[in-house]
Amino acid sequence: MTGLASSIERRNGVSLWRQIADRILQGIASGDFAENAALPPEVALAERYGVNRHTVRSAIAALVQEGVLRAEQGRGTFVLSRKRLSYPIGARTRFSTGLQGQTSERHIALLSSSTEPASRRVAEALGIAKGAAAIRLETRGEADGHAVSRATTWFDAKRFAGIEAVMAETGSITASLKRFGVNDYLRHSTVLSARHADADDLAALDLQPGAIVLVTVAVNVTLDGQPIQFAESRFPAERVELKLSAGD
Amino acid sequence: MTGLASSIERRNGVSLWRQIADRILQGIASGDFAENAALPPEVALAERYGVNRHTVRSAIAALVQEGVLRAEQGRGTFVLSRKRLSYPIGARTRFSTGLQGQTSERHIALLSSSTEPASRRVAEALGIAKGAAAIRLETRGEADGHAVSRATTWFDAKRFAGIEAVMAETGSITASLKRFGVNDYLRHSTVLSARHADADDLAALDLQPGAIVLVTVAVNVTLDGQPIQFAESRFPAERVELKLSAGD
DNA sequence: AAAATTTGTCTATTGATATAGACAATTATA
DNA sequence: TATAATTGTCTATATCAATAGACAAATTTT
Numbered sequence: 200m201t202g203l204a205s206s207i208e209r210r211n212g213v214s215l216w217r218q219i220a221d222r223i224l225q226g227i228a229s230g231d232f233a234e235n236a237a238l239p240p241e242v243a244l245a246e247r248y249g250v251n252r253h254t255v256r257s258a259i260a261a262l263v264q265e266g267v268l269r270a271e272q273g274r275g276t277f278v279l280s281r282k283r284l285s286y287p288i289g290a291r292t293r294f295s296t297g298l299q300g301q302t303s304e305r306h307i308a309l310l311s312s313s314t315e316p317a318s319r320r321v322a323e324a325l326g327i328a329k330g331a332a333a334i335r336l337e338t339r340g341e342a343d344g345h346a347v348s349r350a351t352t353w354f355d356a357k358r359f360a361g362i363e364a365v366m367a368e369t370g371s372i373t374a375s376l377k378r379f380g381v382n383d384y385l386r387h388s389t390v391l392s393a394r395h396a397d398a399d400d401l402a403a404l405d406l407q408p409g410a411i412v413l414v415t416v417a418v419n420v421t422l423d424g425q426p427i428q429f430a431e432s433r434f435p436a437e438r439v440e441l442k443l444s445a446g447d
Numbered sequence: 448m449t450g451l452a453s454s455i456e457r458r459n460g461v462s463l464w465r466q467i468a469d470r471i472l473q474g475i476a477s478g479d480f481a482e483n484a485a486l487p488p489e490v491a492l493a494e495r496y497g498v499n500r501h502t503v504r505s506a507i508a509a510l511v512q513e514g515v516l517r518a519e520q521g522r523g524t525f526v527l528s529r530k531r532l533s534y535p536i537g538a539r540t541r542f543s544t545g546l547q548g549q550t551s552e553r554h555i556a557l558l559s560s561s562t563e564p565a566s567r568r569v570a571e572a573l574g575i576a577k578g579a580a581a582i583r584l585e586t587r588g589e590a591d592g593h594a595v596s597r598a599t600t601w602f603d604a605k606r607f608a609g610i611e612a613v614m615a616e617t618g619s620i621t622a623s624l625k626r627f628g629v630n631d632y633l634r635h636s637t638v639l640s641a642r643h644a645d646a647d648d649l650a651a652l653d654l655q656p657g658a659i660v661l662v663t664v665a666v667n668v669t670l671d672g673q674p675i676q677f678a679e680s681r682f683p684a685e686r687v688e689l690k691l692s693a694g695d
Numbered sequence: 696a697a698a699a700t701t702t703g704t705c706t707a708t709t710g711a712t713a714t715a716g717a718c719a720a721t722t723a724t725a
Numbered sequence: 726t727a728t729a730a731t732t733g734t735c736t737a738t739a740t741c742a743a744t745a746g747a748c749a750a751a752t753t754t755t
Binding site for chain 2: 745752
């Protein structure tokens with residue numbers, strides 16, 4: 200028995216690159232090509248399927264376009280995990296607890312922090328005067344070593360002085376707020392949009408140009424309605440989906 | 448009614464003529480194009496699918512090749528009845544005589560042959576020692592120019608030495624066996640199953656990926672019960688039905 | 696018989712597909 | 726740091742796919 204699973208056919212109306220793309224998809228589905236691992240190099244695939252390297256490249260390009268693969272010059276071509284993280288959005292949205300059960304490890308890394316005069320938008324959201332001091336945190340959410348969010352968060356500098364240090368230490372917004380006497384908080388509002396990732400997102404989220412990010416702009420408030428946090432978060436659309444839960 | 452069930456897509460790796468051929472097949476299956484009746488003229492089809500007449504012609508040419516349509520100059524293009532060949536399976540199963548009356552021409556083409564040590568399964572079927580030399584024939588049954596079966600056949604190499612040459616010459620198992628003194632034989636057992644065609648079947652039987660093959664595993668014996676032939680045959684389910692006759 | 700209908704053949708042009716080779720750019724490894 | 730491995734880009738060429746038009750060949754209709 201020869202045992203060729205399904206050979207490539209020519210002149211049957213289906214282009215070779217499409218046939219090979221389909222076989223790569225099959226290989227991923229069957230576990231032949233492991234998720235999050237490198238595909239065999241282009242030359243090896245070309246030999247395996249009996250076609251030119253450029254034909255394999257066309258197939259890979261199509262799958263990259265479809266968000267199945269990611270090619271990295273000099274390193275290889277990688278199979279993206281097809282399952283997206285499902286990130287719940289609702290009244291009690293919290294980074295860590297929201298991803299519980301989906302990942303084994305998760306934390307928020309503090310990339311940088313600064314104290315700046317509040318812009319009009321920030322001031323309105325936090326209920327402080329425009330130009331008043333606000334603390335700005337640039338963070339990256341990570342789960343199992345993969346970047347899953349990139350956020351810019353604002354606090355009233357008067358009330359939460361020094362929160363950046365606590366944040367760097369604890370790796371958790373919820374834990375940091377506790378240090379300032381905020382034992383519970385609710386999400387007051389969330390605005391959702393999507394756009395192409397900018398240069399900053401690309402670097403922080405390890406994305407390729409053209410990638411899409413989901414953007415949430417949210418205000419968290421204390422139980423009595425006092426605004427304490429204003430944040431814009433970016434999620435890589437290819438790795439994260441947002442699940443809206445009841446209660447807004 | 449716009450009613451475009453599935454529109455034609457360009458630049459997705461599947462040629463227009465293949466897409467249109469598939470839609471015509473769909474139309475036949477759904478009764479949109481009646482069997483034994485004329486298809487709409489090429490110009491009408493071209494307009495219906497929004498492509499050039501020559502593109503429709505390519506699609507029709509492919510379906511003519513596949514035995515689905517017949518084009519007649521000046522008259523039209525006709526949907527052939529997809530009556531299947533009825534292949535009798537029974538004690539006296541023979542390729543040629545079994546299809547008598549259904550086809551005008553039929554023969555068995557020898558694709559390749561080899562002598563190999565008998566596997567356990569082959570040895571048991573032929574009543575020889577495991578590892579003893581066995582002749583393996585790879586054949587294709589053809590009727591009216593269409594492939595109707597693909598078989599792997601085993602003989603005891605000691606008793607039927609050189610049968611591959613006779614087979615290539617005569618194109619008939621029955622005639623070949625006669626040369627070795629087997630003037631009559633019976634089918635002892637047949638096991639029937641079905642599966643998707645593998646790459647080999649697809650090529651040999653001129654099928655499209657996903658096609659189904661009927662599989663028979665049979666042992667033929669002499670009148671006194673001595674096993675002489677062991678065969679696995681694959682029949683394209685779309686062109687052949689197996690008719691079980693009395694007497695097993 | 697003439698006209699209309701329908702499939703068959705031919706030429707021509709354009710863009711997509713596939714192969715081939717060379718080299719650049721990036722990353723990992725010895 | 727040099728070398729190897731790997732993806733990215735470029736040029737070139739041949740074939741396939743699709744469109745377009747004209748006309749031939751065969752059949753049916755008028």
